[in-house]
Amino acid sequence: MTTLAVTVPDMACGACVTTITDAVKAVDPSAEVKTNLESKAVEINASVTADALTQAIQQAGYTVAG
Ligand SMILES: [Cu+2]
Structure with a gap:
């Protein structure tokens, strides 16, 4: 997880x-x-790696900040 x-x-x-x-x-x-939306926060619980999640968001056209 x-x-x-x-x-x-x-x-x-x-x-x-x-x-x-x-x-x-x-x-x-x-x-x-x-x-x-207000704080621009995204929290994800998933069974794939954090890298895979970050890449998915970036490929959708969004910037991921720490
Ligand atoms: Cu929009």
């Missing part, structure tokens, strides 16, 4: 949240994705 807590500064609206969530679920359909 991987827990990844990152900031995605360019996550600006509900569509971004959906895009990011879908990208994560494409690599792990059972992933739990929590997002906070």
Whole structure:
């Protein structure tokens, strides 16, 4: 089990949240994705590596900050 807590500064609206969530679920359909639009925080519980999660978000077109 991987827990990844990152900031995605360019996550600006509900569509971004959906895009990011879908990208994560494409690599792990059972992933739990929590997002906070105000703080731009994304927290993911998944069974794939943190690298795979980060890459999925980046490939969806978003910047991942620590
Ligand atoms: Cu958006």
